[in-house]
Structures are given as C-alpha cells and as structure tokens.
Amino acid sequence: MLESKQKNREVLLVCVEPGFGGQRIDNFLLRILKGVPRSYVYRILRRGEVRVNKGRKKVGYRLQEGDIVRIPPVRVAEEEVMPSVGKRQLEQLEQSIIYEDERLLVLSKPSGMAVHGGSGLSFGVIEAFRQLRPDQRQLELVHRLDRDTSGCLLISKKRSALRVLHELMRSNAIDKRYLALVSGKWHGDKADIDVPLLKNTLRGGERVVMVDPRGKQAQTRFRVRERFHRCTLLEARLMTGRTHQIRVHAAHLGTPILGDRKYGDQDANKAMHNQGLKRLFLHAESICFRWPDEKQDQVFQAPLETSLVNLLSSMKR
Incomplete structure (x- = not known):
C-alpha cells in the first residue's frame, strides 16, 4: 500500500x-x-x-x-501505531510454527494469547508476526481462535491464498476439529447439536453468547474420545463458525468445558484447578482442507501442551 x-x-x-x-x-x-x-x-x-x-x-x-x-x-495515538511485541513472545511464536510454505503459515497458538490486538490489548498473534516478518506485507488471519483456546491457527501470506481459504470456509470445505474436556459423564458416544446462538447479550453486565431462537444457526458435532471418573474428553467438529460456539453448545448439553470461567461450572473448575488445570481445556487439534486443483488434502495437527497431557495421564492413573 x-x-x-x-x-x-x-x-x-x-x-x-x-x-x-x-x-x-x-x-x-x-x-x-x-x-x-x-x-x-x-x-x-x-x-x-x-x-x-x-x-x-x-x-x-x-x-x-x-x-x-x-x-x-x-x-x-502515536504509541498505538506500531505496537512493540516483547522478545519472549516473539520467540514463543516462532517456536509455535508447525508448517510454512509460500502461501500459508500454520502455528499452534498458545493459550492466553489473543489472535489480534484490541479491547485493551496492544497486540496479538497477527501483529507479532507482522513485526517478525516486516517484508511480508500481506500477512492476514484466515480465521480466529478465542484468546484462551490453543491449537491450529492459519495465517495467509498472500491475498490470493486468503481469498481461496475464505471461499473454502464459506463452502464448509475446511474441517476443523477440537479437543474439549467437559464436566460430567456422557452416556452416548456422539451428539449433533444444531441450536442457534445470539451474540453479545448481557448477563449481569457481561457480554456473552447465548442459545436463543433469534440467533444465527450453529452446528457442532461432538464425539466421545475418552471417559474419566467425573469428566469426558470430547472431539468437537465445527460445522459453522460462531463466536464461542463449542463452549456454549457444551454448556447447553449440561457438560460445560472445564476451565471455562464464562460458561462453565465454578465448582467443577475449582476441583480441576486443584488437579493442575490452569486454563480452558479447549484445543484446536487439527485442520484439513484441499487447495483447488490439487489432489491431496492439507492436514495439520497441533499437539496438546504438556500440562494438558500430564493432566489426562494423571486422571487415567
């Protein structure tokens, strides 16, 4: 420009x-x-x-x-024009890259880091990468993840790639799957949820997303991955991409995601915090799509962070 x-x-x-x-x-x-x-x-x-x-x-x-x-x-404001990202955060993001080519950059976003600045935050993942790669002037987020959600995040390196990926998203040709540890037991093996979500309703002065017939269509497919004594590890596949969709749908089923301070169960969160869960247990595990005119799918997977792996291991014991 x-x-x-x-x-x-x-x-x-x-x-x-x-x-x-x-x-x-x-x-x-x-x-x-x-x-x-x-x-x-x-x-x-x-x-x-x-x-x-x-x-x-x-x-x-x-x-x-x-x-x-x-x-x-x-x-x-002069100080907001070019937010400066600390060396530690830049190194953390460099180490989080799991794939890169001339069109695309895929990283395993750390929990606790926003994807972009705003709402009191001077920077996020995209601002940090623009600082890391000043010569790559077309870096753009392909999609978003909540600040507390970890896992696969796509950043396009060319406007042409961004247009293709957005078209794939609109046609539901990108398969995104998440891991969520929820409070309570599941008796069946899977559930397809199709309930509308209304964004930015007020609850006690706080802006939240709620199940509401006036909202937009939202579909999530849940499948049990593993059962524990008082909680269940689920795979969640997004069929639509609404704000907080998995979190609200899980809570709607009566099994809120553990570590969720907005939609979760406070007592269950406290008990899991004592077992070592210090964050929201929601992780974008994989993302899959195929570039037009190519014969093979692009499949990317982001490993669970060590603290979550250790938590699951301790519950198995």
Missing part, C-alpha cells in the same frame, strides 16, 4: 497495491488506522467520509488494484 506523506491527522490518500485487491474496505482501513477504535472506522464509512476513486462505498465493498482510497483526518 502506497501512502501519501501526510500525517494521520490530515487527509490520507492510499493506492491499493497489487496483491491487496479483493480485500473488504473495512478490513483495509482497520489495518491502516492502527489504534483507531473499530466503531469509529465504521462510523466514517457509513457517513461517506471515506471515498474510493472520489465516490462513496459501502462497508462490504471489495477494493480493486489501483483504487485510490481517501481517508479523512483521524487522530491516532
């Missing part, structure tokens, strides 16, 4: 470079206007203050190569 030499508090003209065509204008602006609240970005779009080739565009407009984007004067 070629920017004018004007400061962010003045009018900014940006030319869309080759490789960035096809990106939604809202995502384009969020990347340029570091430190600017997301709500403000959408406000200036709705008001028509952002122009593309001198014309107004809707939030969902996809930019084309060579488009000239006019961005109105915006105040950006």
Whole structure:
C-alpha cells in the first residue's frame, strides 16, 4: 500500500497495491488506522467520509488494484501505531510454527494469547508476526481462535491464498476439529447439536453468547474420545463458525468445558484447578482442507501442551 506523506491527522490518500485487491474496505482501513477504535472506522464509512476513486462505498465493498482510497483526518495515538511485541513472545511464536510454505503459515497458538490486538490489548498473534516478518506485507488471519483456546491457527501470506481459504470456509470445505474436556459423564458416544446462538447479550453486565431462537444457526458435532471418573474428553467438529460456539453448545448439553470461567461450572473448575488445570481445556487439534486443483488434502495437527497431557495421564492413573 502506497501512502501519501501526510500525517494521520490530515487527509490520507492510499493506492491499493497489487496483491491487496479483493480485500473488504473495512478490513483495509482497520489495518491502516492502527489504534483507531473499530466503531469509529465504521462510523466514517457509513457517513461517506471515506471515498474510493472520489465516490462513496459501502462497508462490504471489495477494493480493486489501483483504487485510490481517501481517508479523512483521524487522530491516532502515536504509541498505538506500531505496537512493540516483547522478545519472549516473539520467540514463543516462532517456536509455535508447525508448517510454512509460500502461501500459508500454520502455528499452534498458545493459550492466553489473543489472535489480534484490541479491547485493551496492544497486540496479538497477527501483529507479532507482522513485526517478525516486516517484508511480508500481506500477512492476514484466515480465521480466529478465542484468546484462551490453543491449537491450529492459519495465517495467509498472500491475498490470493486468503481469498481461496475464505471461499473454502464459506463452502464448509475446511474441517476443523477440537479437543474439549467437559464436566460430567456422557452416556452416548456422539451428539449433533444444531441450536442457534445470539451474540453479545448481557448477563449481569457481561457480554456473552447465548442459545436463543433469534440467533444465527450453529452446528457442532461432538464425539466421545475418552471417559474419566467425573469428566469426558470430547472431539468437537465445527460445522459453522460462531463466536464461542463449542463452549456454549457444551454448556447447553449440561457438560460445560472445564476451565471455562464464562460458561462453565465454578465448582467443577475449582476441583480441576486443584488437579493442575490452569486454563480452558479447549484445543484446536487439527485442520484439513484441499487447495483447488490439487489432489491431496492439507492436514495439520497441533499437539496438546504438556500440562494438558500430564493432566489426562494423571486422571487415567
């Protein structure tokens, strides 16, 4: 992206470079206007203050190569423009890479690290990788994981790869499977859950996702992997990708995920904490898809972190 030499508090003209065509204008602006609240970005779009080739565009407009984007004067906190990621976090992320080629980067995201900055966080995984790889200017998250969820996370290295992967996601051609340790016993071996989820409802002042007929369709397929005395290890396959979907569906079944402070059982969480569970037991174990015109699937697996392996071993004993 070629920017004018004007400061962010003045009018900014940006030319869309080759490789960035096809990106939604809202995502384009969020990347340029570091430190600017997301709500403000959408406000200036709705008001028509952002122009593309001198014309107004809707939030969902996809930019084309060579488009000239006019961005109105915006105040950006200097310290938020380029968040600095600590050396320890950068080393941790470098070590978490499980696959990389010219199109894609796959990592086993650590629990406790957000995938992107915002909501009081100066950086996340994507900001860290942009700092690690300053020459790779097209790095983008393909999908998201909750901050406390670990496991397989895809980052595209080219806009063309991102478009393909998003199309595969829309056509449900990406198979994502998770491991979840839930409180309570399962009597059957599997369950297919299809109940709608409503995002950002209030419960005691806290924003949560709830089962609600007004919500969006959400489907999860659960299968028992292993049974323990007072809990069950499940495999969860996402058929849709709603916020907190596995966590809310597991709680809806009466077997909430252990370590879940938002939707879980406090007494069960406390008991498992005493056994060594210090985090949410939800792990994106594998992801599988096939690139168009290729004959073999791409299959990636992220191992459980040592603390979770040790916990399962102790419960077997």
